[in-house]
Amino acid sequence: MKSRENLIQFGLLIIALSTIVILLLIALFILKEGLPIILRVGIKGFICSTHWSPQQGQFGILAMIIGTAWITAGAILVSLPLSLSCAIYLSEFSTPKVRGTLKPIIELLAGIPSVVYGFMGMVILFPLIRNYLGGAGPSILTASVILGIMILPTITSIAIDSLQAVPHSYREGSLSLGATRWQTIRMVILPAAKTGILSGIILGIGRAVGETMAVIMIAGNSVIIPKSLLDPVRTLTANIALEMNYATGDHRQALFATGIVLFITIIILNIIAHTIARGGVEK
Amino acid sequence: MEYKIELVNLSVYYGDFHALRNINMQIGAKTITALIGPSGCGKSTMLRTINRINELIDGTRIEGKILIDQKDIYHPKTDILQLRKKAGMVFQRPNCFPLSVYDNITYGPRVHGIKKKAELDEIVEKSLRATWLWDELKEKMKKSALSLSLEYQQRLCIARVLALGSEIILLDEPCSALDPITTLRIEELLVELKKDYTIIIVTHNMQQAARVSNYSGYMLMGELVEVNETSKIFTSPQDKRTEDYITGRFG
Numbered sequence A: 001m002k003s004r005e006n007l008i009q010f011g012l013l014i015i016a017l018s019t020i021v022i023l024l025l026i027a028l029f030i031l032k033e034g035l036p037i038i039l040r041v042g043i044k045g046f047i048c049s050t051h052w053s054p055q056q057g058q059f060g061i062l063a064m065i066i067g068t069a070w071i072t073a074g075a076i077l078v079s080l081p082l083s084l085s086c087a088i089y090l091s092e093f094s095t096p097k098v099r100g101t102l103k104p105i106i107e108l109l110a111g112i113p114s115v116v117y118g119f120m121g122m123v124i125l126f127p128l129i130r131n132y133l134g135g136a137g138p139s140i141l142t143a144s145v146i147l148g149i150m151i152l153p154t155i156t157s158i159a160i161d162s163l164q165a166v167p168h169s170y171r172e173g174s175l176s177l178g179a180t181r182w183q184t185i186r187m188v189i190l191p192a193a194k195t196g197i198l199s200g201i202i203l204g205i206g207r208a209v210g211e212t213m214a215v216i217m218i219a220g221n222s223v224i225i226p227k228s229l230l231d232p233v234r235t236l237t238a239n240i241a242l243e244m245n246y247a248t249g250d251h252r253q254a255l256f257a258t259g260i261v262l263f264i265t266i267i268i269l270n271i272i273a274h275t276i277a278r279g280g281v282e283k
Numbered sequence B: 001m002e003y004k005i006e007l008v009n010l011s012v013y014y015g016d017f018h019a020l021r022n023i024n025m026q027i028g029a030k031t032i033t034a035l036i037g038p039s040g041c042g043k044s045t046m047l048r049t050i051n052r053i054n055e056l057i058d059g060t061r062i063e064g065k066i067l068i069d070q071k072d073i074y075h076p077k078t079d080i081l082q083l084r085k086k087a088g089m090v091f092q093r094p095n096c097f098p099l100s101v102y103d104n105i106t107y108g109p110r111v112h113g114i115k116k117k118a119e120l121d122e123i124v125e126k127s128l129r130a131t132w133l134w135d136e137l138k139e140k141m142k143k144s145a146l147s148l149s150l151e152y153q154q155r156l157c158i159a160r161v162l163a164l165g166s167e168i169i170l171l172d173e174p175c176s177a178l179d180p181i182t183t184l185r186i187e188e189l190l191v192e193l194k195k196d197y198t199i200i201i202v203t204h205n206m207q208q209a210a211r212v213s214n215y216s217g218y219m220l221m222g223e224l225v226e227v228n229e230t231s232k233i234f235t236s237p238q239d240k241r242t243e244d245y246i247t248g249r250f251g
């Protein structure tokens, strides 16, 4: 009996370890493929140069970094007012029944394949933006709106959980002093839920930075420094996806190096999210 | 004599459950009234009904009247926010907000529209002095209130109500999370505060009722069995049920 349990335990340990090993192997593989080119052109030459022309041997990804930053910032700007209002309504004003129905539906939005979001952007947003704002359609703005909608479920769902985790005694305490519901939300509930909401936002940023398919379809993918929100841009993820299937040699390495930059960005975001969450618990 | 608070044929329901049964009680200004009785008899419900916080619970309903300064607080024209300001509440467990000491105390004044820093500073000092917290906390205004000990947190909750400008303080078993020595200190504080405030304190600790209160009411299963001067309740109760409870023969 005992030995059988030990066996099961050992098996589970092996499986758990292999997950970690696989992750490590992927990281190592990307590093091995991408690091040489970074070392050759220098971190500065790689990250701070805007010249990306693989045929001429120029591998600067600044334009893509800027494109990613713009789209991500835009997505957060689009998403935040919506997801926060939604979370505040569902947590503080709706009945538990409404909340119980709507929250899973919102979370379901996260399950829609990103190609569908990209498609929606093409058929709905392209014409709208072309007709009312100008430009061709594919742009920072289009991608920001669509990505903003894509990260809604992540931020909303985490924000609802953080608001719901605020002890009921704070609400009662505030209302019993003659505060209105809005004052209670603004002055007590939101500050108390701040850390949770922030880590939700950071996870949302992570999703936006990592999104590929939808972005390729609607961002335009030009390697340029954008001058307006209607300009097309290329993101880091799109760069890899678009060029990987024909890249060789240094070019291929440069794409892996782009992957390293993404990998590090996501790791940093996760560390920030965890630190914030932990800080919240300690308090 | 004009009473500060009057309960007139007050009944409270949770759905179909009749939690307070036809309560009649008069409370004079600047007195301490203790509500005693076994758990579940409706003491908290009574306090929460006076602050009108209880109506946030779905399905509560009241019959009868509560008058404060001769005004019916359940009249449709009553300003609930002003009422809650007038009759501030201190809960069983300290519920300081996760904000600084300063922001906790100024919370009440701020939600009621006081913005001037000088005015807020003055309120803070006054209410901290009144709760004997000034010397300990004057250097710690920016610290999180949650970093304080439970006793200080509960005193801060009392200070928060004083800062609000309340005339009535409703305390729901304010010492149940505290040890005996800190409990005595809070009791001393309450006796001091009685000079300026009308206080109702719920307690299931009879010694506490005997030590702090001028009047005591004994409640049982939603009824106010008997209310009288505290010394009379404890030495010559009129009702057999009160006597049984006082002498520990309850149940």
Ligand SMILES: Nc1ncnc2c1ncn2[C@@H]1O[C@H](COP(=O)(O)OP(=O)(O)O)[C@@H](O)[C@H]1O
Binding pocket: B014, B017, B019, B038, B039, B040, B041, B042, B043, B044, B045, B046, B057
């Ligand atoms: N939210 C509620 N819903 C339904 N019944 C409640 C609720 N709160 C209290 N009660 C009932 O009302 C009665 C009085 O409760 P309470 O006022 O909390 O008593 P006490 O403070 O004297 O212990 C109890 O029987 C309790 O079960």
Ligand SMILES: [Mg+2]
Binding pocket: B043, B044, B045, B172
């Ligand atoms: Mg109670």
